[in-house]
Amino acid sequence: MDGIHDLAGVQGFGAIEVEADEPVFHAPWQAQTFQLLMCLNRFGINADEYRHSVERMEPAHYLAVHYYERQLTGISTLLVEAGTVSHADLEARAGGRYPLARPVAADPVVPTTPQPEPRFGVGDTVIVRNISPAGHSRTPRSVRGRRGTVLHVAPRFGLPDVSAHGGVHRPEHSYHVEFAAADLWPDALGHSVVVDIWDSHLEPAQ
Amino acid sequence: MDGIHDLAGVQGFGAIEVEADEPVFHAPWQAQTFQLLMCLNRFGINADEYRHSVERMEPAHYLAVHYYERQLTGISTLLVEAGTVSHADLEARAGGRYPLARPVAADPVVPTTPQPEPRFGVGDTVIVRNISPAGHSRTPRSVRGRRGTVLHVAPRFGLPDVSAHGGVHRPEHSYHVEFAAADLWPDALGHSVVVDIWDSHLEPAQ
Amino acid sequence: MTATASPAARTTALLGALADKDLLDPAMLGQIEAMVESWRPQNGAHVVARAWTDPAYRARLVADGTAACAELGYGGPQGEYIVVLENTPTLHNVVVCTLCSCTPWPIMGLPRDWYKSPAYRSRITREPQAVLREMGLDLPADVKLRVWDTTAETRYMVLPMRPAGTEAYSEAELAALVTYETMVGVALPTV
Amino acid sequence: MTATASPAARTTALLGALADKDLLDPAMLGQIEAMVESWRPQNGAHVVARAWTDPAYRARLVADGTAACAELGYGGPQGEYIVVLENTPTLHNVVVCTLCSCTPWPIMGLPRDWYKSPAYRSRITREPQAVLREMGLDLPADVKLRVWDTTAETRYMVLPMRPAGTEAYSEAELAALVTYETMVGVALPTV
Numbered sequence: 001m002d003g004i005h006d007l008a009g010v011q012g013f014g015a016i017e018v019e020a021d022e023p024v025f026h027a028p029w030q031a032q033t034f035q036l037l038m039c040l041n042r043f044g045i046n047a048d049e050y051r052h053s054v055e056r057m058e059p060a061h062y063l064a065v066h067y068y069e070r071q072l073t074g075i076s077t078l079l080v081e082a083g084t085v086s087h088a089d090l091e092a093r094a095g096g097r098y099p100l101a102r103p104v105a106a107d108p109v110v111p112t113t114p115q116p117e118p119r120f121g122v123g124d125t126v127i128v129r130n131i132s133p134a135g136h137s138r139t140p141r142s143v144r145g146r147r148g149t150v151l152h153v154a155p156r157f158g159l160p161d162v163s164a165h166g167g168v169h170r171p172e173h174s175y176h177v178e179f180a181a182a183d184l185w186p187d188a189l190g191h192s193v194v195v196d197i198w199d200s201h202l203e204p205a206q
Numbered sequence: 207m208d209g210i211h212d213l214a215g216v217q218g219f220g221a222i223e224v225e226a227d228e229p230v231f232h233a234p235w236q237a238q239t240f241q242l243l244m245c246l247n248r249f250g251i252n253a254d255e256y257r258h259s260v261e262r263m264e265p266a267h268y269l270a271v272h273y274y275e276r277q278l279t280g281i282s283t284l285l286v287e288a289g290t291v292s293h294a295d296l297e298a299r300a301g302g303r304y305p306l307a308r309p310v311a312a313d314p315v316v317p318t319t320p321q322p323e324p325r326f327g328v329g330d331t332v333i334v335r336n337i338s339p340a341g342h343s344r345t346p347r348s349v350r351g352r353r354g355t356v357l358h359v360a361p362r363f364g365l366p367d368v369s370a371h372g373g374v375h376r377p378e379h380s381y382h383v384e385f386a387a388a389d390l391w392p393d394a395l396g397h398s399v400v401v402d403i404w405d406s407h408l409e410p411a412q
Numbered sequence: 413m414t415a416t417a418s419p420a421a422r423t424t425a426l427l428g429a430l431a432d433k434d435l436l437d438p439a440m441l442g443q444i445e446a447m448v449e450s451w452r453p454q455n456g457a458h459v460v461a462r463a464w465t466d467p468a469y470r471a472r473l474v475a476d477g478t479a480a481c482a483e484l485g486y487g488g489p490q491g492e493y494i495v496v497l498e499n500t501p502t503l504h505n506v507v508v509c510t511l512c513s514c515t516p517w518p519i520m521g522l523p524r525d526w527y528k529s530p531a532y533r534s535r536i537t538r539e540p541q542a543v544l545r546e547m548g549l550d551l552p553a554d555v556k557l558r559v560w561d562t563t564a565e566t567r568y569m570v571l572p573m574r575p576a577g578t579e580a581y582s583e584a585e586l587a588a589l590v591t592y593e594t595m596v597g598v599a600l601p602t603v
Numbered sequence: 604m605t606a607t608a609s610p611a612a613r614t615t616a617l618l619g620a621l622a623d624k625d626l627l628d629p630a631m632l633g634q635i636e637a638m639v640e641s642w643r644p645q646n647g648a649h650v651v652a653r654a655w656t657d658p659a660y661r662a663r664l665v666a667d668g669t670a671a672c673a674e675l676g677y678g679g680p681q682g683e684y685i686v687v688l689e690n691t692p693t694l695h696n697v698v699v700c701t702l703c704s705c706t707p708w709p710i711m712g713l714p715r716d717w718y719k720s721p722a723y724r725s726r727i728t729r730e731p732q733a734v735l736r737e738m739g740l741d742l743p744a745d746v747k748l749r750v751w752d753t754t755a756e757t758r759y760m761v762l763p764m765r766p767a768g769t770e771a772y773s774e775a776e777l778a779a780l781v782t783y784e785t786m787v788g789v790a791l792p793t794v
Binding site: 005006007008009010011013014015016017018019022024026027028029030031032033034035036038039042043051054055063065066067068069072075076079084085086089090091093094095096097098099138139140142152154155157174176178181184185187188189190191192193194195196197198 | 614
Binding site for chain 2: 428437445598
């Protein structure tokens with residue numbers, strides 16, 4: 001999903017403010033929310049479903065609030081969607097509006113061929129496939145169609161595109177692919193960007 | 207600027223709500239703000255500077271508020287930057303925080319060759335130049351580097367890239383360039399998108 | 413932390429600051445107010461109805477929208493270069509301004525909230541089929557769809573097709589069928 | 604229109620709804636709380652200081668970050684596959700998660716607010732030179748800069764260069780130089 005969460009290279013944000021002696025949590029509700037996140041698997045919810053629930057937030061809400069409020073919104077959305085709690089009950093208990101994320105897209109997955117064996121090796125030139133699932137995907141829009149070089153082959157992990165949407169666990173290798181930043185953004189200087197990309201999102205460069 | 211305002215194709219927004227019998231303005235301050243917009247040229251401020259002042263808003267603020275609040279924020283920012291009014295005075299009068307847009311980028315213009323004469327005609331295939339000014343530009347990110355066909359040659363108007371940043375008025379033709387939507391977004395169906403693009407942002411297709 | 417002042421309070425503050433420096437011209441503000449009142453979608457509807465009833469006018473309108481609108485008395489800011497997009501049985505046009513909310517004020521009026529919404533601006537170029545369906549417009553599959561993004565100084569108005577069953581309508585009756593939405597291209601005139 | 608409940612009120616509401624259905628396990632919540640307390644940037648600092656003082660450990664750490672961290676007792680959720688990025692006189696590494704805020708919890712702790720901010724996430728891949736300069740890190744122009752985006756299951760930690768003048772430091776003294784920011788790559792350890 002080319003959502004608001006895909007922030008790489010979006011311009012207009014300001015300075016990065018480092019807080020001195022920052023606490024792990026700034027309020028008890030943040031710690032409680034994080035504890036609930038760690039319990040999600042008890043409700044049959046996996047990390048990819050969780051990540052996507054946050055991505056599905058109303059874009060204005062996503063940008064306006066703190067990380068743990070996004071986390072709270074995603075968790076609450078998933079538990080309401082699962083029927084574990086009801087939105088009406090949550091709003092009654094909270095005494096106010098309780099915003100949730102938007103629904104999953106009608107057709108969230110772009111079918112791809114499973115790649116259980118690694119197709120690429122260190123030094124290979126690859127091209128990021130020109131696909132854009134309406135649901136969850138971990139390939140940023142900025143590298144779509146771009147050419148990069150494999151620096152490292154990571155172990156197999158489940159392809160999030162399918163596990164975020166009720167699909168079977170589909171382990172595939174991912175690759176640390178290095179791109180010239182100037183190939184992603186015309187004004188970038190001489191640095192490189194390394195993106196970790198699952199096998200089925202790549203194709204060999206001709 | 208690849209800012210939050212460049213919304214074409216960004217996913218995650220919801221339904222479009224048409225208001226029955228919608229009034230032109232929903233509150234007097236909206237009408238007053240629009241009147242101020244129409245007076246900006248009296249303060250030596252042009253439409254391109256105005257558009258960019260809105261684009262420079264904090265992204266979360268931009269998305270959270272209504273059109274006329276964006277307009278108010280842009281106008282106020284320009285009048286503060288011009289020294290016509292002071293931010294402290296505005297906050298004192300308003301009795302609260304008075305958010306303004308962020309400053310213009312340090313190096314907002316990508317130099318381009320002036321094109322006073324039209325270089326393209328109807329039916330020509332063109333490619334959108336791979337440039338990304340940090341300041342104002344009217345070429346959406348989604349068509350950068352893409353190939354399209356000229357449907358129409360529009361008259362000369364001042365290139366906004368320069369007039370938004372104190373540059374000389376530089377009249378150039380713009381072109382209605384048609385792109386296959388599937389060339390812009392892999393999941394698009396068979397429609398086309400026509401974008402109005404200034405001459406110096408285009409190059410001939412090989 | 414101080415709360416953010418309401419937009420109304422901020423507008424009042426800005427107007428006050430400018431007035432105290434004698435930088436506001438009340439006569440000019442009044443002229444602007446009157447001009448805004450004159451910008452109405454009924455103007456565009458008038459143009460469309462005339463085009464439906466007068467083939468020579470229609471030809472002039474499609475050839476030079478700015479001049480043809482001026483013939484009927486419509487022009488001014490954001491109407492400097494008007495291009496009229498003809499719908500046909502095989503082509504449907506839709507207009508958007510993805511970067512801000514540009515529109516030809518003199519013939520369409522100031523844009524509606526939905527036209528200015530991030531939802532419309534973000535979705536209509538990428539998935540117009542879904543957006544139009546949601547908005548109640550189901551086009552036949554063989555109609556080509558063109559989405560026009562108002563990214564420079566051209567201001568677009570869609571010229572819808574005259575609906576069947578209106579052969580006996582007067583120009584005024586026809587104009588009443590032409591809504592703001594039909595001139596953006598997200599609806600069709602209906603009897 | 605009802606106002607939006609505060610995040611604290613919403614969290615309390617959700618916890619209450621789950622507790623009333625007996626869906627919360629207080630013992631488990633307590634275990635999680637203890638686990639979170641064990642995730643501290645001091646763990647990563649320990650790893651870095653060991654790598655600075657023990658060349659064999661450093662080699663193991665760079666070859667297999669997960670196993671080398673486990674040697675010192677660090678592992679768990681978001682530490683399943685740790686890759687350590689060595690800074691050298693000619694290469695500087697910086698880590699981000701542009702899509703959310705992934706980071707190796709067991710060795711870095713939960714991420715800091717600045718790491719999770721849209722400003723950092725949006726800017727560091729496109730203009731790291733400017734961002735690092737703003738954050739106080741001026742790299743020599745001939746140092747190659749690599750920005751690592753945490754977009755899959757690898758979790759990165761930067762291994763900074765040992766600062767000059769620390770030849771006599773103990774492992775504990777060295778670890779005290781290693782801040783969270785130095786392991787993300789937006790700062791350098793200094794004496």
